[in-house]
Amino acid sequence: MNAATESPMNDTTRLDERFATLRAEKRPALVTYVTAGDPDFETSLEILEGLPAAGADVIELGMPFSDPMADGPAIQKATLRALEGGQTMARTLELVHAFRQRESQTPLVLMGYYNPIYRYGVERFLEDAARAGVDGLIVVDLPPEHDDELCLPAKRHGIAFIRLATPTTDAKRLPRVLDNASGFLYCVSMNGVTGGREPVVQDVERMVGQLRERSRLPVAVGFGIRNAAQAAAIGRFSDAVVVGSALVEAIDSAETRHGAVQAVHGLVRELAAGVRRGADT
Amino acid sequence: MTDLSMQPDAHGMFGRFGGRFVPETLMPLINELQAEYDTARQDSEFQRQLAYFQRDYVGRPSPLYFAERLTEHFGGARIYLKREELNHTGAHKINNCIGQILLAKRMGKTRIIAETGAGMHGVATATVAARFGMSCVVYMGAADIERQQPNVFRMKLLGAEVIPVTTGTGTLKDAMNEALRDWVTNVDDTFYIIGTVAGPHPYPAMVRDFQAVIGRETRAQILEMEGRLPDSLVACIGGGSNAMGLFHPFLADESVEMIGVEAGGKGIDTGMHAASLSGGAPGVLHGNRTYLLQGEDGQIIDAHSISAGLDYPGIGPEHAWLHEQGRVEYVSITDDEALAAFQCCCRQEGIIPALESAHALAEVAKRAPTLPRDHLMVVNLSGRGDKDMISGAQHLGENFQ
Numbered sequence: 047m048n049a050a051t052e053s054p055m056n057d058t059t060r061l062d063e064r065f066a067t068l069r070a071e072k073r074p075a076l077v078t079y080v081t082a083g084d085p086d087f088e089t090s091l092e093i094l095e096g097l098p099a100a101g102a103d104v105i106e107l108g109m110p111f112s113d114p115m116a117d118g119p120a121i122q123k124a125t126l127r128a129l130e131g132g133q134t135m136a137r138t139l140e141l142v143h144a145f146r147q148r149e150s151q152t153p154l155v156l157m158g159y160y161n162p163i164y165r166y167g168v169e170r171f172l173e174d175a176a177r178a179g180v181d182g183l184i185v186v187d188l189p190p191e192h193d194d195e196l197c198l199p200a201k202r203h204g205i206a207f208i209r210l211a212t213p214t215t216d217a218k219r220l221p222r223v224l225d226n227a228s229g230f231l232y233c234v235s236m237n238g239v240t241g242g243r244e245p246v247v248q249d250v251e252r253m254v255g256q257l258r259e260r261s262r263l264p265v266a267v268g269f270g271i272r273n274a275a276q277a278a279a280i281g282r283f284s285d286a287v288v289v290g291s292a293l294v295e296a297i298d299s300a301e302t303r304h305g306a307v308q309a310v311h312g313l314v315r316e317l318a319a320g321v322r323r324g325a326d327t
Numbered sequence: 328m329t330d331l332s333m334q335p336d337a338h339g340m341f342g343r344f345g346g347r348f349v350p351e352t353l354m355p356l357i358n359e360l361q362a363e364y365d366t367a368r369q370d371s372e373f374q375r376q377l378a379y380f381q382r383d384y385v386g387r388p389s390p391l392y393f394a395e396r397l398t399e400h401f402g403g404a405r406i407y408l409k410r411e412e413l414n415h416t417g418a419h420k421i422n423n424c425i426g427q428i429l430l431a432k433r434m435g436k437t438r439i440i441a442e443t444g445a446g447m448h449g450v451a452t453a454t455v456a457a458r459f460g461m462s463c464v465v466y467m468g469a470a471d472i473e474r475q476q477p478n479v480f481r482m483k484l485l486g487a488e489v490i491p492v493t494t495g496t497g498t499l500k501d502a503m504n505e506a507l508r509d510w511v512t513n514v515d516d517t518f519y520i521i522g523t524v525a526g527p528h529p530y531p532a533m534v535r536d537f538q539a540v541i542g543r544e545t546r547a548q549i550l551e552m553e554g555r556l557p558d559s560l561v562a563c564i565g566g567g568s569n570a571m572g573l574f575h576p577f578l579a580d581e582s583v584e585m586i587g588v589e590a591g592g593k594g595i596d597t598g599m600h601a602a603s604l605s606g607g608a609p610g611v612l613h614g615n616r617t618y619l620l621q622g623e624d625g626q627i628i629d630a631h632s633i634s635a636g637l638d639y640p641g642i643g644p645e646h647a648w649l650h651e652q653g654r655v656e657y658v659s660i661t662d663d664e665a666l667a668a669f670q671c672c673c674r675q676e677g678i679i680p681a682l683e684s685a686h687a688l689a690e691v692a693k694r695a696p697t698l699p700r701d702h703l704m705v706v707n708l709s710g711r712g713d714k715d716m717i718s719g720a721q722h723l724g725e726n727f728q
Contacts, residue, residue, distance in 0.1 A: 113495075161619075237515070
């Protein structure tokens with residue numbers, strides 16, 4: 047049984063539609079990451095609601111976890127702020143639901159670690175996530191070896207499972223990574239944690255090229271991309287550019303909640319201009 | 328019946344526990360490590376080197392010592408101590424480190440990283456890194472650095488860089504997060520020597536195999552001394568490597584009772600403890616599924632124990648499985664009970680045990696008096712207590728005389 051027959055009313059193709067539209071416009075997507083509930087639920091919702099207008103094409107929303115072992119200091123701090131602000135998995139799904147009341151076009155993917163999902167209950171999580179309007183999942187600590195846990199059940203609920211390909215993913219391993227991938231491919235620009243050093247553009251271009259040879263899925267590039275110039279450079283040869291740590295740092299350094307909202311939206315506008323400018327040159 | 332000693336399966340699962348829950352960046356390396364380990368364990372030259380270092384460098388076999396005075400003191404079971412504290416560097420940790428660094432060398436790695444709680448694994452890792460001429464970085468929680476100063480100095484003296492971890496509560500779990508971040512970043516030249524029977528497959532099985540020398544020796548020694556197998560085995564458990572090493576060679580012997588002792592901290596009902604089986608629930612952390620201290624929302628709860636080496640919110644996946652199979656009995660011992668046993672062992676046997684091992688001794692104090700005099704009980708004295716002088720003195724304080 048495929049997703050379309052299982053839940054015909056559920057719009058499961060927001061990701062496909064968005065990438066198709068952008069392909070027609072001949073420009074890459076800007077994917078923006080913020081952590082759910084950072085710094086608190088209300089501010090987080092305000093940030094989310096303004097993202098599409100500021101130029102985000104796809105929204106990545108972090109599910110806070112106490113032990114984010116693939117994240118650098120910026121997202122670690124964002125996670126702590128969210129947890130201290132009372133964020134939970136239930137509140138994260140509530141946040142998505144609230145966002146979907148006003149915004150039906152922009153795809154939203156949840157990103158995080160497996161334990162909070164496992165603890166919530168995989169089936170219950172997928173039902174609630176589909177109902178809230180989640181389009182995809184990125185779960186850092188679920189490699190293809192554990193597809194039975196969440197990847198395959200997610201597909202049955204019409205939720206894409208976005209796979210990460212990294213510099214260590216060699217030709218021998220790549221088919222395994224692509225096997226049950228859906229939505230888009232997330233090309234990790236370097237070996238390391240989020241918010242690390244600046245990626246080497248030529249290396250990333252070669253990786254993206256290798257992924258394109260083997261897959262028709264759109265390729266997004268993330269890790270270490272902080273500003274409009276980098277976004278423009280990477281966007282020239284990829285389908286999407288992901289920015290996260292720089293956005294949560296803007297929340298961190300803002301003095302007021304209103305300031306945090308303004309800072310994130312301001313940076314997203316710059317980045318959006320960057321990916322559009324990159325496409326024009 | 329399942330053969331309890333033939334785990335895990337090809338996917339690294341002990342029943343529903345274990346696995347390889349790691350970021351994609353690490354998967355190729357983990358698969359490579361597994362292949363290398365599978366080859367090495369069949370390789371007679373690797374086994375010869377391992378045996379050589381265990382004998383001439385670590386000082387194995389460690390004695391199985393009849394604790395006559397403790398036996399008299401408790402007035403019941405005949406108590407034997409497996410003297411792992413006599414190993415080079417003062418604990419069982421080096422058994423595993425020797426094995427892993429030989430693998431690192433085979434794989435052409437040049438840089439070693441490790442996490443440490445009490446510092447015993449950090450010291451053992453720094454030691455083998457020095458011996459094999461590799462650079463070494465040890466991640467250690469800031470709170471643990473505070474309470475284990477002598478070990479911090481030892482690691483530095485051995486040429487390791489000790490990096491304080493201030494995230495979370497600054498204990499072992501946070502040190503492991505930081506080590507994993509380092510590994511993901513430096514995956515090309517770096518070998519991560521995990522110190523316990525946890526982490527992604529093949530670590531839980533590999534560390535167990537390197538530690539199983541404890542149980543194999545114990546088996547031969549007790550047969551030699553008593554002409555029969557022991558009736559019970561007792562060992563403390565943080566991640567559970569000394570316990571797994573002692574238990575594993577006896578798993579198929581149904582007559583041998585096994586007791587794993589978790590750190591009960593200030594008591595399970597206070598929430599201030601490190602007893603993942605007694606007070607936790609299944610979850611996924613640090614590459615494996617196992618019992619974890621966690622809240623309703625799946626956020627990990629910080630462990631508490633007087634002993635830095637047991638202060639971890641998880642437990643090796645094989646223990647989680649043996650717990651559910653009912654093969655091993657898991658109990659907990661409080662900080663105060665451990666401190667009492669710590670002093671008792673010093674006074675009765677002239678042996679200063681690590682606070683970790685004192686948890687096992689405290690369980691012996693509860694059980695031994697109720698058992699017949701022909702009951703043979705082996706306790707893993709997993710480490711020596713020299714590192715605990717400062718924290719021991721703090722806790723015993725004015726009551727000490």
